[in-house]
Amino acid sequence: MAVTDLAIEKIKQMILSGELKPGDRLPREADLAERLGLSRSSLREAVRALTLIHVLDVRQGDGTYVTSLSPDLLLDAMAFVIDFHGDDTVLQFFEVRRIIEPAAASMAAQRMSEEAVDKLAEVMSGIRPETDIEEFVAADLEFHRQVADGSGNPVLASLVESMSGPTHRARVWRGVTQESAVARSLAEHDAIVRAIRAREPEVARSWATVHVAGVEQWLREALILPEG
Incomplete structure (x- = not known):
């Protein structure tokens, strides 16, 4: 599995397990990368991909959040x-x-x-x-x-x-x-x-x-x- 795909999978598992819920803010990039055993660049690519499909929402100057995850979105x-x-x-x-x-x-x-x-x-x-x-x-x-x-x-x-x-x-x-x-x-x-x-x-x-x-x-x- 490619490194970016692995990063996406790990974030997905955090959401599916309920560790991250709709509306939750992701931990700081450095902290999350260390916790998941990923490089910051791989984590960044994963966040970008999950943002494109509306799973995550990057708010400039505020952080990255899990969206509502509603089907229409x-x-x-x-x-x-x-x-x-x-x-x-x-x-x-x-x-x-x-x-x-x-x-x-x-x-x-x-x-x-x-x-x-x-x-x-x-x-x-x-x-x-x-x-x-x-x-x-x-x-x-x-x-x-x-x-x-x-x-x-x-x-x-x-x-x-x-x-x-x-x-x-x-x-x-x-x-x-x-x-x-x-x-x-x-x-x-x-x-x-x-x-x-x-x-x-x-x-x-x-x-x-x-x-x-x-x-x-x-x-x-x-x-x-x-x-x-």
């Missing part, structure tokens, strides 16, 4: 990376969506309150096939966010959101180029809502799979990838 780094990938790579993110969003819909069917289901139904209520595509995609993103929140699992909800936003361009593209894409999506959204309201987790899972897989399949067929 930690997954910001993932969304940042996703934004820099090309259209061919976005297919991989749709594959992940096809795995996690049906699970979120299934859990929502078991855990979502009636009030939350009513709000979910309202998200797409004003959308029509002739609606401006940007307006439709914004409502679509909100729909998926609410389903994920309804799962009652904040880690899963953050994963869904981190995967959903970066596929925005592909969704707009589909809405512009594929005839009846909006009408089809509206029907699938409605089926998901009805399954959640009926407390049928497997039906909700199935419709969510159909919904995400449909966009993924369209993109596979529409995307022109380079030869070789």
Whole structure:
């Protein structure tokens, strides 16, 4: 294991063991390096890496702190990376969506309150096939966010959101180029809502799979990838 990786692992173990908790300040660099048996340069590199992924927060003139470690904060780094990938790579993110969003819909069917289901139904209520595509995609993103929140699992909800936003361009593209894409999506959204309201987790899972897989399949067929 590289020295920097070892330093990262040792700091991670301090957090996982509870020795360092969210909001705690790290010991002075010299003291921590000696305690962990590391050089100060290796420790510094580890802190830099953990800061980039929002595990640590370096406050100039104050010290280095463990962040809140909330899922949405930690997954910001993932969304940042996703934004820099090309259209061919976005297919991989749709594959992940096809795995996690049906699970979120299934859990929502078991855990979502009636009030939350009513709000979910309202998200797409004003959308029509002739609606401006940007307006439709914004409502679509909100729909998926609410389903994920309804799962009652904040880690899963953050994963869904981190995967959903970066596929925005592909969704707009589909809405512009594929005839009846909006009408089809509206029907699938409605089926998901009805399954959640009926407390049928497997039906909700199935419709969510159909919904995400449909966009993924369209993109596979529409995307022109380079030869070789």
